[in-house]
Amino acid sequence: MSSKQQPSSSEERTRKRKLSNRESARRSRMKKQQHLDELLAQERQITNENKKLSQTIDDTSQLYGDLASRNNVLRAQVAELTDRLGSLNSVLQIASEVFDIPDSSLEPWLLPCPIPPIPASAHKFNC
Template sequence: MSTKQQTTSSGSDVVDQSYATLDERKRKRMISNRESARRSRMKKQQHLDGLIAQTSQLQEENKKLEQMIDGVYQLYLNFASENSVLRAQVTELTDRLQSLNSVLQIASEVSGMAFDIPLIPDSLLEPWQLPCPIQPIPVSADMFQY
Protein backbone atom coordinates (compact mmCIF):
# COMPACT_ATOMS: atom_id res chain seq x y z
CA MET A 1 0.00 0.00 0.00
CA SER A 2 1.12 3.40 -0.74
CA THR A 3 1.24 6.17 1.78
CA LYS A 4 -1.47 8.02 -0.07
CA GLN A 5 -3.84 5.09 0.12
CA GLN A 6 -3.06 4.66 3.78
CA THR A 7 -3.84 8.30 4.50
CA THR A 8 -7.09 8.10 2.59
CA SER A 9 -8.03 4.92 4.33
CA SER A 10 -7.11 6.45 7.71
CA GLY A 11 -9.00 9.62 6.84
CA SER A 12 -12.05 7.60 5.96
CA ASP A 13 -11.83 5.74 9.25
CA VAL A 14 -11.56 9.01 11.13
CA VAL A 15 -14.63 10.38 9.32
CA ASP A 16 -16.54 7.13 9.93
CA GLN A 17 -15.52 7.20 13.57
CA SER A 18 -16.63 10.84 13.94
CA TYR A 19 -20.01 9.94 12.37
CA ALA A 20 -20.27 6.99 14.74
CA THR A 21 -19.46 9.25 17.69
CA LEU A 22 -21.99 11.80 16.45
CA ASP A 23 -24.64 9.08 16.01
CA GLU A 24 -23.84 7.74 19.48
CA ARG A 25 -24.28 11.20 21.03
CA LYS A 26 -27.53 11.69 19.13
CA ARG A 27 -28.77 8.28 20.29
CA LYS A 28 -27.83 9.04 23.93
CA ARG A 29 -29.55 12.43 23.71
CA MET A 30 -32.72 10.79 22.33
CA ILE A 31 -32.68 8.24 25.15
CA SER A 32 -32.11 11.01 27.68
CA ASN A 33 -34.95 13.09 26.20
CA ARG A 34 -37.30 10.10 26.26
CA GLU A 35 -36.43 9.40 29.90
CA SER A 36 -36.92 13.06 30.79
CA ALA A 37 -40.31 13.09 29.03
CA ARG A 38 -41.29 9.89 30.87
CA ARG A 39 -40.34 11.44 34.23
CA SER A 40 -42.26 14.58 33.32
CA ARG A 41 -45.38 12.56 32.44
CA MET A 42 -45.08 10.59 35.69
CA LYS A 43 -44.71 13.80 37.70
CA LYS A 44 -47.72 15.33 35.93
CA GLN A 45 -49.77 12.17 36.64
CA GLN A 46 -48.76 12.24 40.31
CA HIS A 47 -49.78 15.88 40.53
CA LEU A 48 -53.12 15.09 38.88
CA ASP A 49 -53.68 12.17 41.28
CA GLY A 50 -52.94 14.49 44.21
CA LEU A 51 -55.42 17.07 42.93
CA ILE A 52 -58.09 14.39 42.47
CA ALA A 53 -57.51 13.15 46.04
CA GLN A 54 -57.66 16.71 47.37
CA THR A 55 -60.90 17.33 45.46
CA SER A 56 -62.41 14.20 46.94
CA GLN A 57 -61.33 15.22 50.45
CA LEU A 58 -62.74 18.74 50.02
CA GLN A 59 -66.04 17.37 48.71
CA GLU A 60 -66.31 15.09 51.75
CA GLU A 61 -65.50 17.98 54.07
CA ASN A 62 -68.07 20.13 52.28
CA LYS A 63 -70.70 17.40 52.76
CA LYS A 64 -69.94 17.26 56.51
CA LEU A 65 -70.18 21.04 56.79
CA GLU A 66 -73.52 21.03 54.96
CA GLN A 67 -74.80 18.39 57.39
CA MET A 68 -73.61 20.48 60.33
CA ILE A 69 -75.30 23.58 58.91
CA ASP A 70 -78.53 21.61 58.39
CA GLY A 71 -78.36 20.40 62.01
CA VAL A 72 -77.74 23.90 63.37
CA TYR A 73 -80.53 25.30 61.19
CA GLN A 74 -82.91 22.64 62.51
CA LEU A 75 -81.95 23.59 66.07
CA TYR A 76 -82.54 27.22 65.22
CA LEU A 77 -86.02 26.41 63.87
CA ASN A 78 -86.81 24.39 67.00
CA PHE A 79 -85.65 27.22 69.28
CA ALA A 80 -87.50 29.84 67.22
CA SER A 81 -90.69 27.78 67.45
CA GLU A 82 -90.27 27.25 71.19
CA ASN A 83 -89.52 30.96 71.61
CA SER A 84 -92.76 31.86 69.80
CA VAL A 85 -94.74 29.58 72.08
CA LEU A 86 -93.10 31.08 75.16
CA ARG A 87 -93.76 34.62 73.96
CA ALA A 88 -97.42 33.77 73.41
CA GLN A 89 -97.59 32.27 76.91
CA VAL A 90 -95.97 35.38 78.42
CA THR A 91 -98.48 37.58 76.60
CA GLU A 92 -101.41 35.45 77.78
CA LEU A 93 -100.18 35.33 81.39
CA THR A 94 -99.50 39.07 81.39
CA ASP A 95 -103.04 39.72 80.15
CA ARG A 96 -104.43 37.45 82.89
CA LEU A 97 -102.37 39.22 85.53
CA GLN A 98 -103.60 42.60 84.33
CA SER A 99 -107.20 41.33 84.42
CA LEU A 100 -106.74 39.99 87.96
CA ASN A 101 -105.20 43.28 89.05
CA SER A 102 -108.18 45.11 87.58
CA VAL A 103 -110.58 42.83 89.47
CA LEU A 104 -108.60 43.43 92.68
CA GLN A 105 -108.67 47.17 92.06
CA ILE A 106 -112.47 47.11 91.60
CA ALA A 107 -112.92 44.85 94.66
CA SER A 108 -110.74 47.25 96.68
CA GLU A 109 -112.81 50.23 95.62
CA VAL A 110 -116.16 48.49 96.24
CA SER A 111 -115.27 46.94 99.60
CA GLY A 112 -113.30 49.87 100.88
CA MET A 113 -110.49 47.56 101.88
CA ALA A 114 -107.04 48.33 100.58
CA PHE A 115 -105.40 45.49 98.72
CA ASP A 116 -101.72 45.47 98.01
CA ILE A 117 -101.69 45.14 94.21
CA PRO A 118 -98.17 44.73 92.93
CA LEU A 119 -97.25 46.44 89.74
CA ILE A 120 -96.49 44.25 86.77
CA PRO A 121 -92.75 44.44 86.15
CA ASP A 122 -91.67 45.86 82.83
CA SER A 123 -89.73 42.68 82.14
CA LEU A 124 -93.07 40.82 81.91
CA LEU A 125 -94.74 43.48 79.81
CA GLU A 126 -91.75 43.80 77.51
CA PRO A 127 -89.89 40.45 77.58
CA TRP A 128 -87.63 41.52 74.75
CA GLN A 129 -86.09 44.11 77.09
CA LEU A 130 -83.33 42.24 78.85
CA PRO A 131 -82.44 43.17 82.43
CA CYS A 132 -78.79 43.41 81.48
CA PRO A 133 -77.07 44.94 78.46
CA ILE A 134 -76.43 42.69 75.50
CA GLN A 135 -72.88 41.39 75.48
CA PRO A 136 -71.27 40.18 72.25
CA ILE A 137 -70.61 36.47 72.17
CA PRO A 138 -67.09 35.64 70.97
CA VAL A 139 -67.10 33.04 68.22
CA SER A 140 -64.22 31.11 66.74
CA ALA A 141 -63.90 28.59 63.95
CA ASP A 142 -62.89 25.95 66.52
CA MET A 143 -66.43 25.92 67.90
CA PHE A 144 -67.61 23.78 65.01
CA GLN A 145 -65.12 20.96 65.15
CA TYR A 146 -66.26 17.70 63.66
Protein backbone atom coordinates (compact mmCIF):
# COMPACT_ATOMS: atom_id res chain seq x y z
CA MET A 1 0.00 0.00 0.00
CA SER A 2 1.11 3.48 -0.76
CA SER A 3 1.47 6.32 1.69
CA LYS A 4 -1.46 8.13 0.08
CA GLN A 5 -3.89 5.35 0.87
CA GLN A 6 -2.66 4.57 4.39
CA PRO A 7 -1.75 7.41 6.74
CA SER A 8 1.73 7.07 8.11
CA SER A 9 2.29 6.60 11.80
CA SER A 10 3.46 10.21 12.24
CA GLU A 11 0.35 11.48 10.47
CA GLU A 12 -1.77 9.21 12.66
CA ARG A 13 -0.07 10.53 15.81
CA THR A 14 -0.61 14.12 14.63
CA ARG A 15 -4.28 13.43 13.92
CA LYS A 16 -4.76 11.76 17.33
CA ARG A 17 -2.92 14.62 19.08
CA LYS A 18 -5.11 17.22 17.33
CA LEU A 19 -8.23 15.26 18.26
CA SER A 20 -7.06 14.95 21.86
CA ASN A 21 -6.23 18.69 21.98
CA ARG A 22 -9.70 19.57 20.65
CA GLU A 23 -11.35 17.36 23.27
CA SER A 24 -9.18 18.84 26.02
CA ALA A 25 -10.00 22.37 24.86
CA ARG A 26 -13.73 21.49 24.80
CA ARG A 27 -13.54 20.12 28.38
CA SER A 28 -11.60 23.21 29.45
CA ARG A 29 -14.24 25.52 27.94
CA MET A 30 -17.03 23.53 29.62
CA LYS A 31 -15.22 23.66 32.97
CA LYS A 32 -14.60 27.38 32.57
CA GLN A 33 -18.29 27.97 31.70
CA GLN A 34 -19.39 25.89 34.71
CA HIS A 35 -17.10 27.89 36.98
CA LEU A 36 -18.47 31.15 35.53
CA ASP A 37 -22.05 29.95 36.10
CA GLU A 38 -21.21 29.08 39.72
CA LEU A 39 -19.62 32.49 40.26
CA LEU A 40 -22.67 34.24 38.78
CA ALA A 41 -25.00 32.24 41.03
CA GLN A 42 -22.83 33.10 44.02
CA GLU A 43 -22.87 36.77 43.01
CA ARG A 44 -26.70 36.75 42.82
CA GLN A 45 -26.92 35.09 46.24
CA ILE A 46 -24.51 37.58 47.82
CA THR A 47 -26.32 40.49 46.18
CA ASN A 48 -29.65 39.27 47.59
CA GLU A 49 -28.14 38.81 51.04
CA ASN A 50 -26.64 42.29 50.80
CA LYS A 51 -30.04 43.78 49.91
CA LYS A 52 -31.66 41.99 52.86
CA LEU A 53 -28.95 43.16 55.24
CA SER A 54 -29.20 46.72 53.93
CA GLN A 55 -32.96 46.66 54.45
CA THR A 56 -32.48 45.31 57.98
CA ILE A 57 -29.96 48.06 58.71
CA ASP A 58 -32.34 50.70 57.33
CA ASP A 59 -35.24 49.34 59.39
CA THR A 60 -33.12 49.15 62.52
CA SER A 61 -31.79 52.67 61.98
CA GLN A 62 -35.33 53.97 61.55
CA LEU A 63 -36.45 52.16 64.71
CA TYR A 64 -33.44 53.50 66.61
CA GLY A 65 -34.23 57.04 65.45
CA ASP A 66 -37.86 56.67 66.52
CA LEU A 67 -36.88 55.27 69.91
CA ALA A 68 -34.22 57.94 70.45
CA SER A 69 -36.78 60.63 69.62
CA ARG A 70 -39.35 59.09 71.97
CA ASN A 71 -36.68 58.78 74.66
CA ASN A 72 -35.83 62.48 74.30
CA VAL A 73 -39.51 63.37 74.68
CA LEU A 74 -39.78 61.21 77.79
CA ARG A 75 -36.61 62.75 79.27
CA ALA A 76 -38.03 66.24 78.67
CA GLN A 77 -41.29 65.20 80.34
CA VAL A 78 -39.39 63.78 83.31
CA ALA A 79 -37.43 67.04 83.64
CA GLU A 80 -40.63 69.09 83.43
CA LEU A 81 -42.45 66.93 85.95
CA THR A 82 -39.43 67.00 88.27
CA ASP A 83 -39.43 70.80 88.11
CA ARG A 84 -43.17 70.91 88.79
CA LEU A 85 -42.80 68.54 91.71
CA GLY A 86 -39.99 70.66 93.12
CA SER A 87 -42.14 73.78 92.75
CA LEU A 88 -45.12 72.10 94.38
CA ASN A 89 -42.95 70.84 97.23
CA SER A 90 -41.63 74.39 97.72
CA VAL A 91 -45.17 75.78 97.79
CA LEU A 92 -46.23 73.05 100.18
CA GLN A 93 -43.24 73.72 102.43
CA ILE A 94 -44.03 77.45 102.52
CA ALA A 95 -47.74 76.78 103.08
CA SER A 96 -47.02 74.31 105.88
CA GLU A 97 -44.77 76.86 107.61
CA VAL A 98 -47.38 79.61 107.31
CA PHE A 99 -50.55 77.63 108.00
CA ASP A 100 -49.18 74.77 110.09
CA ILE A 101 -50.37 72.05 107.66
CA PRO A 102 -49.35 68.50 108.64
CA ASP A 103 -46.80 66.71 106.48
CA SER A 104 -48.91 65.30 103.64
CA SER A 105 -46.31 62.74 102.60
CA LEU A 106 -46.63 61.03 105.98
CA GLU A 107 -50.41 61.34 106.55
CA PRO A 108 -52.20 62.69 103.47
CA TRP A 109 -55.59 61.87 105.00
CA LEU A 110 -55.01 64.55 107.65
CA LEU A 111 -55.03 67.39 105.11
CA PRO A 112 -58.07 69.64 105.52
CA CYS A 113 -60.65 69.33 102.77
CA PRO A 114 -61.07 72.83 101.28
CA ILE A 115 -64.31 71.97 99.45
CA PRO A 116 -67.18 70.66 101.53
CA PRO A 117 -69.00 67.67 100.07
CA ILE A 118 -72.08 68.47 98.00
CA PRO A 119 -75.15 66.55 99.11
CA ALA A 120 -77.18 65.00 96.34
CA SER A 121 -80.83 64.21 96.59
CA ALA A 122 -82.24 61.02 95.13
CA HIS A 123 -84.91 62.83 93.07
CA LYS A 124 -82.22 64.50 90.87
CA PHE A 125 -81.21 61.11 89.45
CA ASN A 126 -84.75 59.92 88.64
CA CYS A 127 -85.93 60.54 85.12
